[in-house]
Amino acid sequence: MARFLHLSDTHLGYKQYMMDLREEDFYESFNEAIDLGLEENVDFFVHTGDLFDTWSPSNRAMNEFKKAMIKLYKKNKTMYLIMGDHDRPKRTDEIASRIFDFLGVKLLGTEGLQSIVINYGNEDILLSGISNMKGLRKNSLVEQYRKADVEAKSYRNSIIMSHQGVSPYLIAEACEVDSKDLPVNYKYLAFGHVHDSYLITDKYPVFSYAGSTDLNSTNEIKNFLRNGKSVNLVDIEKGKIDAQRIKLKTTRYxxxxxxxxxxxxxxxxxxxxxxxxxxxxxxxxxxxxxxxxxxxxxxxxxxxxxxxxxxxxxxxxxxxxxxxxxxxxxxxxxxxxxxxxxxxxxxxxxxxxxxxxxxxxxxxxxxxxxxxx
Ligand SMILES: [Mn+2]
Structure with missing residues (x-):
């Protein structure tokens, strides 16, 4: 059995309402998620994008991330990650998260679908990642999902990471793709972008927006009051998924x-x-x-x-x-x-x-x- 933690939209460095303490809050809830994964002894971490709040994060934000990744590195845990819309450099620049590759941070699918095969707990797992596709890149999204889906057929265990607006989880105007166009052969669809959390386990495959770890806007209050902020703890064994939401305790009310x-x-x-x-x-x-x-x-x-x-x-x-x-x-x-x-x-x-x-x-x-x- 392999176990991983799915987290998303951590927006490190975001200083909501220009308040210093809100910047601290984002670091704190991110660290809670990381510590939770370590306590649950996960084999690896899956982050589905918007790691930092901007593609050019502050030194402080990068240092906070570095400190957390050192904790992972010491326990020999890899963080697999894709870029969200906030992470893609606007100009020709290095991708911030890639600077931390030496600590076991593995960025996937920067220019389109990328798949690797990983092995944890005696399970071979196809792990596919496609970073946020918008603008011109958006046009090839569905085609790439289809391509990925063909590949996934040959694997018992499979996870795809994507950072997009999927209808009906967001108003149609803000969506790049409809849920009927999502891959069906993967066992777990790990999504980022929508900040409210969704974990759909009664349909096949299991679909989840892990949601943000802290509130980025007042739009998130309604869902926060109902469900809190959370990450997913996921077990994958012989093609079966067992996923549960774990509520974060440090997110400010x-x-x-x-x-x-x-x-x-x-x-x-x-x-x-x-x-x-x-x-x-x-x-x-x-x-x-x-x-x-x-x-x-x-x-x-x-x-x-x-x-x-x-x-x-x-x-x-x-x-x-x-x-x-x-x-x-x-x-x-x-x-x-x-x-x-x-x-x-x-x-x-x-x-x-x-x-x-x-x-x-x-x-x-x-x-x-x-x-x-
Ligand atoms: Mn986001």
């Missing part, structure tokens, strides 16, 4: 409060007092709708202990759109420009979300609003 002046404090306190899986102060994004005494809100929120509050953001009541645009509001200009109400609304939402943010955060927020990872 996050939630949102969308309330009004009368109720925001009570709503926030309720969340602060809710049980958490760790001692970290919860991070709560607060939005207050309608009229409010802003100074009072700010001082009351400042007085709260054991919590990190993001905001508060004050939203004025949404006034009904006037019938005749009089070009007195921003919305009128957006509508005049796009000649489309939906687009105008979207433009205004984006504008309101990013007007007080730095460019990096703005870029993040736009991606969040557009629901692209």
């Amino acid at each position: 996050q939630n949102t409060v969308s309330s009004d002046f009368a109720n925001y404090l009570e709503d926030t306190l309720k969340i602060i007092e809710a049980p958490k899986s760790n001692e970290k102060e919860p991070l709560i994004s607060v939005t207050i709708h309608g009229e409010s005494d802003r100074d009072e809100v700010k001082s009351k929120i400042k007085a709260l202990d054991h919590v990190i509050i993001r905001g508060p953001v004050f939203e004025k009541e949404v006034k009904s759109i006037e019938e005749k645009p009089n070009m007195s509001k921003l919305q009128d200009y957006f509508r005049a420009y796009f000649k489309d109400d939906t687009m105008a609304q979207l433009a205004e939402n984006i504008f309101n979300s990013i007007k007080n943010e730095d460019s990096e955060t703005s870029y993040r927020l736009i991606k969040e609003i557009m629901q692209v990872e």
Whole structure:
């Protein structure tokens, strides 16, 4: 029997909301995943992309990764990895994760499908990897899955690693491939890119988005509150897969409060007092709708202990759109420009979300609003 840990989307180096402690959080949940694999005595690790948050990670982020890989190296464990969309160099540059090849980090399929045969626990396993394919590369994706599928027929044990948006796990516009186009002859489909976790074991083959190890955006809160963040511990024996989700304990609790002046404090306190899986102060994004005494809100929120509050953001009541645009509001200009109400609304939402943010955060927020990872 061979055992491996499937993790994904660790985004090392990401400093969410420009907070130092959020950067630390990402290192911590990554290290928890690594330690978990070592404790479970896995034979190898499978990382399905977005290892670092950018293709040009900070020295700190690379050093954190190096420290973890030394732990693996000392126990003679290999990490097999593919590139996510965040990992592919934009210009001619070395791929960051490949610098660590001397510590047993094995990057697969940078230019297309690549397969190797590995042997652990007396099991021969076909391990195929295809790094994120987008832009022009995307066109050959399905063809490469088919090619891989032919190869997989000859192996009892097989795993394919891929980092793509698969419909229906993400809105159709953000997907490169439909689930019906996925390989069927592999035993375990190890996917990255979607940050919510999915582990489908009642169909054949077993399919999984391991999900991110920490929250990259508020879009992930809903799923996080239900399932937490996790990695998969997978046993493979004579063509059979036994996979289970293991919940991470160190991921910082996050939630949102969308309330009004009368109720925001009570709503926030309720969340602060809710049980958490760790001692970290919860991070709560607060939005207050309608009229409010802003100074009072700010001082009351400042007085709260054991919590990190993001905001508060004050939203004025949404006034009904006037019938005749009089070009007195921003919305009128957006509508005049796009000649489309939906687009105008979207433009205004984006504008309101990013007007007080730095460019990096703005870029993040736009991606969040557009629901692209
Ligand atoms: Mn990602």
